[in-house]
Amino acid sequence: MRQASLNFLIPLSGLCAALWLPAALAHPQPATSPEDDGIQFMPEVAVEGRATSLSGIADSASQGIVGQPEFRYRPLSRVGELVEVVPGTLATQHSGSGKANQFFLRGFNLDHGTDFTTSLDGIPLNMPSHAHGQGYLDLNSVIPELVDTVEFGKGPYHADVGDFSSAGYARIHSLHRLQQGFANFTGGEYDYYRGVAAQSSRLGPGDLLYGGEVNFFEGPWQQPENLNKYNGLVRYTVDQDDYGLAIDAKAYHSTWRATNQIPARAVETGRLGLYDTWDPSDGGDTHRYSLGLNGWNRGDGYRRSASAYAVYSDLDLYSNFTGFLDDPVNGDQIQQQERRWIGGGQAGQTWFSQWFGLDVDNTLGVQVRHDRLDGLGLSHTRDRQRLSRRTLHDLDETTFGFFLRNQARWLSWFRTVAGVRSDSFVFDVADRLDPRNSGSRSTSLVTPKLSLIFGPWHDSEIFINLGYGFHSNDARGVTQHFDTDGNPLSPVSPVAKTRGAEIGLRSEYFRGINSTLAFWWLQSGQELVFVGDAGTTEPTGRSERYGVEWTNYLKPLDWLTLDADLAFTTARYADEPDRANYIPNSVGRVISAGATAELPHDLYVSLRLRHFGQVPLNEIRSATLGDTTLVNLGAGYRYHSFRVQADVLNLLDSRQNDIAYYYTSRLSDEPAAGVDGILKHPVMPRMVRLTAGLNF
Numbered sequence: 128m129r130q131a132s133l134n135f136l137i138p139l140s141g142l143c144a145a146l147w148l149p150a151a152l153a154h155p156q157p158a159t160s161p162e163d164d165g166i167q168f169m170p171e172v173a174v175e176g177r178a179t180s181l182s183g184i185a186d187s188a189s190q191g192i193v194g195q196p197e198f199r200y201r202p203l204s205r206v207g208e209l210v211e212v213v214p215g216t217l218a219t220q221h222s223g224s225g226k227a228n229q230f231f232l233r234g235f236n237l238d239h240g241t242d243f244t245t246s247l248d249g250i251p252l253n254m255p256s257h258a259h260g261q262g263y264l265d266l267n268s269v270i271p272e273l274v275d276t277v278e279f280g281k282g283p284y285h286a287d288v289g290d291f292s293s294a295g296y297a298r299i300h301s302l303h304r305l306q307q308g309f310a311n312f313t314g315g316e317y318d319y320y321r322g323v324a325a326q327s328s329r330l331g332p333g334d335l336l337y338g339g340e341v342n343f344f345e346g347p348w349q350q351p352e353n354l355n356k357y358n359g360l361v362r363y364t365v366d367q368d369d370y371g372l373a374i375d376a377k378a379y380h381s382t383w384r385a386t387n388q389i390p391a392r393a394v395e396t397g398r399l400g401l402y403d404t405w406d407p408s409d410g411g412d413t414h415r416y417s418l419g420l421n422g423w424n425r426g427d428g429y430r431r432s433a434s435a436y437a438v439y440s441d442l443d444l445y446s447n448f449t450g451f452l453d454d455p456v457n458g459d460q461i462q463q464q465e466r467r468w469i470g471g472g473q474a475g476q477t478w479f480s481q482w483f484g485l486d487v488d489n490t491l492g493v494q495v496r497h498d499r500l501d502g503l504g505l506s507h508t509r510d511r512q513r514l515s516r517r518t519l520h521d522l523d524e525t526t527f528g529f530f531l532r533n534q535a536r537w538l539s540w541f542r543t544v545a546g547v548r549s550d551s552f553v554f555d556v557a558d559r560l561d562p563r564n565s566g567s568r569s570t571s572l573v574t575p576k577l578s579l580i581f582g583p584w585h586d587s588e589i590f591i592n593l594g595y596g597f598h599s600n601d602a603r604g605v606t607q608h609f610d611t612d613g614n615p616l617s618p619v620s621p622v623a624k625t626r627g628a629e630i631g632l633r634s635e636y637f638r639g640i641n642s643t644l645a646f647w648w649l650q651s652g653q654e655l656v657f658v659g660d661a662g663t664t665e666p667t668g669r670s671e672r673y674g675v676e677w678t679n680y681l682k683p684l685d686w687l688t689l690d691a692d693l694a695f696t697t698a699r700y701a702d703e704p705d706r707a708n709y710i711p712n713s714v715g716r717v718i719s720a721g722a723t724a725e726l727p728h729d730l731y732v733s734l735r736l737r738h739f740g741q742v743p744l745n746e747i748r749s750a751t752l753g754d755t756t757l758v759n760l761g762a763g764y765r766y767h768s769f770r771v772q773a774d775v776l777n778l779l780d781s782r783q784n785d786i787a788y789y790y791t792s793r794l795s796d797e798p799a800a801g802v803d804g805i806l807k808h809p810v811m812p813r814m815v816r817l818t819a820g821l822n823f
Contacts, residue, residue: 129261129507134545143416145368147219147568153383159716160592177192177193177196177197177641179194180635181587181633182446182585182587185316185590186280186544186592187629187645188631188633189281189629189643189645190279190280192276193279195274196274198212198271198274198400200375200723200733200763201721201761202733202774204759205224205228205270206271207228207230207266209266209271209274209299210245210277212277213295214678214694215233215678215692215694216230216232216295216717217232217717217737218230218266219785220808221388221785222386223352223354223383223384223385223410224344224352224354224356225354225356225382225384225412225413226383226385226411227240227259227260227263227264227267230243230264231712232294233281233282233649233674233715234649234672234713234715237262237294239257239260239265240260240263241261241262242598242625242699243262243292243297244288244292245296246297246299247268247301247377247422248300248375249419249421249473250434251469251496252264252265252266252268254440254467255290255498255599255602256498256500256503256522256602257442257465257601258442258463258505259463261598262598265413268358268377270323270338270340270358272309272323273301273302273338274299274300275373275620277297277299277300277445278297279296279297280296281294282284282295282505282592282594282596282627282647282649283575283576283594283595284576284594285425285546286492286531286546286548289550290528290599291598291599293625293649293651294649295359299407301336301375303327303334303336303364303366304334307768307823308327309324309326309820309821310323310820311818311821313816313817314816315774315814315815315816315817316814316815318343318351319342319343319344319345320343321342322341323338323340323559323724325337325338325339331366333363333364334364335361336360336362336363337360337362339357339358339359339360339642340356340357341357341358342355342356345464346386347402348386349386349402349404350384350386350404351384352383353383353410354381356379356381356747357378357379357380358378358792359377359379360375360377361377362376369424369425370422371422371424372422373421373422374419374421376416377416378416379414379415380413381409382410382413382508383750384407384408384409385409385445385446386402386409387447387808388787388808389403389405389807389808390450390794390805390806391804391807392802393794394800401782401809402809405447405450406447406450406458408460408511409446409447411442412442413440413441414439416439416440417438419435428479428480429477430476430477430479432474432475432476433473433475434472434473434474435468436469436472437709438467438469438470439467440467440469441465442464444462445460446460446510449790449792449793450793451793451794452791452792453507454507455795457509457514459507460509461505461506461507461508462504462506462508462513463505464504464505465502466500466502468499468821470529472494473494474493474690475492476490477490478490482535485536485537486535487535488532488822489532489534490530490531490533492529493527494526494528494529494530495525495527497523497524498523499523500520500522503519503522504516504517504520518603518611521553522554522557523553523555524553524554525553526551526599527550527551529548530547532544540582540583540584541579547573547576548573548574548576550572550574550597551570551571552570552599552621552622553568553569554602554605554621556602556606558603558607560763561611564606564608564609566606567606568605568606570622572597574576574595574597575594575595577592577593578592583702585634585636586632586634586636588633589631589632590630590631590632590633590645591628591630592627592631593603594626594627595625595626596626596627597623597624599621599622600619600620600622603617604618605618605620624652625651625652626650627647627650628648629646629647630647640682641679641680642678642680643677644676645676645677647673648672648711650669650672651668651672652669652725653668653669657791661690668700668702669700669701669702670698670699670700671699672698672713674696675694675695676693677694678691678692678693679692681693682724685722685724688722689721690720691719692718694716694717694718695715695716696713696714696715696716698713707748708746709743709748710743710746711743711788712742712743712744715761716740717738718738719730719737719738720737721735722734722735728764731762731765731767732760732761732762733759733760733761734760736756736757737758737759738754738755738756739754739755740755744787744789744805750789750804750805752784753784753787755783755784755810756781757779757810758777758778759774759775760774760775768821768822769820769821770819770822771817771818771819772817772818773815773818774815774816774817776811776813776814777811777812777814778811778812779813782809782810783810784807784808784809785809786808787808788805788807790806
């Protein structure tokens with residue numbers, strides 16, 4: 128089985144090259160356009176952040192583009208918050224800065240990315256069959272200052288995105304060039320230090336962009352975080368009138384000590400402080416190296432693009448989520464470990480034509496990806512020393528995706544977007560501890576999509592969206608017939624299917640105001656729930672979600688920008704409607720708002736609010752996370768090439784929860800059966816950070 132999978136890598140690499148070569152002479156869009164990698168359907172637009180007009184362009188009310196205008200002055204406490212520019216999205220943290228964030232969107236506890244797919248310059252960031260969680264999405268390899276745009280969409284209505292996209296997707300695009308090089312240094316409380324520098328220059332027919340970042344942080348925790356983070360990027364872009372090519376290389380490395388969630392009962396009795404830990408050796412070490420090639424070109428009546436990529440990543444993660452529940456002597460620390468190689472690519476072409484007098488666009492695309500994992504393991508450890516292995520696997524996972532998209536304008540006020548995807552998965556698993564769980568399995572599915580768009584009337588459009596989606600499941604569960612105690616199991620389905628619908632309104636009727644309103648519904652054939660003693664998730668029954676989102680972007684004056692986004696969601700299990708059926712950790716209310724003022728004399732001020740609540744922690748809702756409200760303030764001054772900025776994070780010094788769970792855990796002197804209760808991780812206290820910057 129393994130030999131067959133390894134032999135497959137040769138034709139896979141050839142296919143990626145074949146997909147890319149026809150478009151090797153292709154067009155890298157200007158730095159203000161999102162069309163610089165992957166397969167795109169939006170016509171060229173001058174991107175101005177959320178001020179960009181998408182009238183007559185977007186396929187749904189919940190689709191959009193965010194650019195540097197939204198990043199430039201936004202106070203960020205962590206890079207994962209970059210995804211919060213997608214309205215209604217939350218990024219929290221429960222286990223150290225070097226680990227992937229916990230994401231929430233549309234009533235999904237996305238864990239670390241299970242139903243929200245994200246790419247960086249055409250390279251997918253989500254990782255299937257990951258040591259810690261399915262679809263693991265780590266944004267720490269992104270340097271915010273070098274992000275040009277974030278293109279996003281929600282719901283399973285978009286034919287060009289497949290696995291992990293039921294709740295939504297985001298495409299992050301890096302800058303091609305800088306108007307000026309820069310160097311920034313930030314220092315702050317709790318030994319926070321960060322330096323970032325970048326420059327671009329003309330090299331031959333293209334532009335060479337290069338930059339790097341270092342970040343150190345101890346944090347407010349009793350056990351210092353000791354974060355050591357390093358990031359680097361080199362990107363070369365050729366930009367001609369109708370063709371172009373981009374090559375980029377990225378490297379990321381991080382080590383840290385983690386303070387995980389702790390029992391609320393221990394905090395309430397004073398046994399542990401709010402920022403204490405019960406296992407000071409928790410933490411991790413991770414690397415990610417990637418090489419990507421993107422090509423695109425256009426001509427009369429067509430546009431094509433293609434990309435290929437190669438990635439190496441690894442992770443050693445140590446966590447103790449249950450204290451002394453399983454092992455009263457050594458504690459319950461676990462090690463989750465993997466080494467991963469990824470190769471893949473995609474290609475697509477759009478033809479513009481007329482059918483019976485109608486303007487029609489047809490797009491055909493293909494996507495392929497292969498993940499090879501060695502030493503994918505779960506071990507019981509103490510102080511990072513292995514006591515026993517629980518699982519150990521090698522596996523190969525291959526995905527093929529084909530899609531067809533048709534857009535037709537039937538009337539001046541009515542157009543349709545119809546699409547269909549075909550996705551195939553091949554799993555090849557070698558269980559090194561129990562060969563009975565080794566095996567191969569494959570599956571395929573077809574997911575249709577349909578959007579009806581009415582308008583524009585008075586710069587307003589109405590959208591009706593329908594579609595099917597899915598996320599793949601962990602390959603280990605797909606072939607597993609026995610648990611670690613030898614008890615028989617039924618393998619899980621290779622994929623969890625979803626279907627959804629949305630009715631939305633997008634309006635730009637009032638000058639300077641972009642507003643959207645969307646009512647949506649989504650049904651999932653399978654839910655994933657956090658399991659504390661394994662530090663991962665397990666599948667449960669069907670679920671349904673529905674909600675409303677209202678987003679607003681306003682620029683009443685040239686120097687003032689306002690935004691306000693509200694999202695309200697109901698999430699329930701669907702299999703047993705007569706019993707209490709709340710979905711644990713589904714976020715029912717998300718509110719974010721901000722104001723940015725660019726004042727005279729080169730002064731600027733940014734104020735942002737983030738609020739979330741209505742979060743049940745168990746199915747009967749006897750335990751909840753509570754409401755969390757954070758306010759961040761940033762202010763700065765520019766003088767020629769110099770800039771100084773002060774950020775006050777958590778301005779009101781909230782002590783509320785960043786995240787919380789409800790499960791069984793045990794302190795060292797508690798009953799052997801443990802105690803059911805809330806385990807929580809607080810937001811970080813108020814922190815002041817000062818930045819000095821120089822342009823050159």
